[in-house]
Amino acid sequence: MSKKYLRIVAVTLLVLGLVVTGCGTQPSAPMTPSAQPAANAGDIKIGLPLPMTGSEATYGKDMENAIKMAVDEINAKGGINGKKITTIIGDDACDPQQATAAANKLVSAGVVAIVGGYCSGAVVPTLTIYNEKNIPFIVEAANSSKIAAQNPGNTYEINGTAVHQTQKAVELFKKLGATKVALVEQGDAYSSDLAKQTETAWKDAGNTVVSHDVTTKGEQDFSSLVTSLKSKNADLIFWTAYYADGALLIKQLRQGGYKGSIVVGDGSSDPKLIQMSGAAGEGTYVLSPPVAEYLPAAKQFADAYKAKYNQTPGAYAPLAYDGMNLMADALKRAGGTDGKAIIKALADTKDFTGLAGKVTFAADKTLKESNFIVLQVKGGKFVLQ
Known part of the structure; x- marks a missing residue:
């Protein structure tokens, strides 16, 4: 050439x-x-x-x-x-x-x-x-x-899809014994949709959503939100946005004394969540797409x-x-x-x-069957649940 x-x-x-x-x-x-x-x-x-x-x-x-x-x-x-x-x-x-x-x-x-x-x-x-x-x-x-x-x-x-992920989320919340759930999103198409669908599904199952908060992308100070979430006695917090801001929220929640379960959606399913949240991320549950490590x-x-x-x-x-x-x-x-x-x-x-x-695709051109898995941060790494 x-x-x-x-x-x-x-x-x-x-x-x-x-x-x-x-x-x-x-x-x-x-x-x-x-x-x-x-x-x-x-x-x-x-x-x-x-x-x-x-x-x-x-x-x-x-x-x-x-x-x-x-x-x-x-x-x-x-x-x-x-x-x-x-x-x-x-x-x-x-x-x-x-x-x-x-x-x-x-x-x-x-x-x-x-x-x-x-x-x-x-x-x-x-x-x-x-x-x-x-x-x-x-x-x-x-x-x-x-x-x-x-x-x-x-x-x-x-x-x-968000429908598949919501089903897996509700299943996990029940397994963890949660009754009062708090939802935190960022207002974008992905995190808002997942949060809203989860709220509807959780309430339809006869449970309580104590709060549904929207943060700003790139926000650095979650102290007011942490105080609010603690005051509402949420026994589980579900973060539906991405890992960078999610890791910071997790750190501030634990530093602020929150003791309940923390679950994050697939937008936070990345090893950097562990790196960025440090020790505070230990125990966090992650809804994840099928990760190579767990696929034979x-x-x-x-x-x-x-x-x-x-x-x-x-x-x-x-x-x-x-x-x-x-x-x-x-x-x-x-x-x-x-x-x-x-x-x-x-x-x-x-x-x-x-x-x-x-x-195989369903009529709406999404997967016929869900492929989500649940991971948990243990010992500084993701472990299949």
Whole structure:
């Protein structure tokens, strides 16, 4: 390939603000497409909307790593119908406005399919953007019920939804003997939806919700909230948002003398929750997606991931890997890159075997069966319950 052509590719990617998977990015960092071979004209372009910057960037990078492993394996076996896969990152930063801009750029880049999606608030506003172009979207992590409710027809979810997670939460609360539960969220699509659905389900089961509080993302001082929660004698607090702020709340709850159970949703299912909360995090319960460490089928994947990236795969790595492989399977069954054909192939998926189990979609294009597990922080690590 000529140097002139490489310069043209580099300039084009800079203008689009996209990064080819594997390059990584920072908010003001220059793009470096030379870190991975440029796409050939016949390659199949797949977009990856992920948070590569912002407070949830750890998840975004972890999912990108897993997707890249799947792509490398697929391409090593000859690709899809003789064509290689090329992935293009769209950094949504878990922000609705940035997600919308990233989605439009991915469409302009000519992607034929989308896999990824971590934050529900960044996924929901992009659904119609992809659907208008008949671009199939496999959502690998985001799970607000708003996704299914607003699904225009092209989107399939392979993570358990808020409905699935709520069922698991209520089951856990009962097991822990809780009667008075306090809910804490951050007002975004994901945490608000999970909190509201849990409140309804818990009350419907004849139990009490003593408070439902909304904090601000990035909040540093939870002292007033801690005092309020203690005064209401909540025997269990359920944090439904993400790990960074969740870890700080846990520390301040324990420092403030709260003795009850603390449960966090899957948005906090990350080893950094343990690192950031320190000793205060001991005993915390975590609703989690199917983590590689606890999946017999994922051992080879986990070993390969650690060998390649020198770290343990995160909570959503198996689902990210599965999502890419499922999209590749749908592309093969569709016999090409026609969007409508791929969407139909996804709809027809039955018992696709991934690391996290078998995938068959319900009528609303979510999983037929929940895949959530419960972990607890014990001895500075997650332990399956």
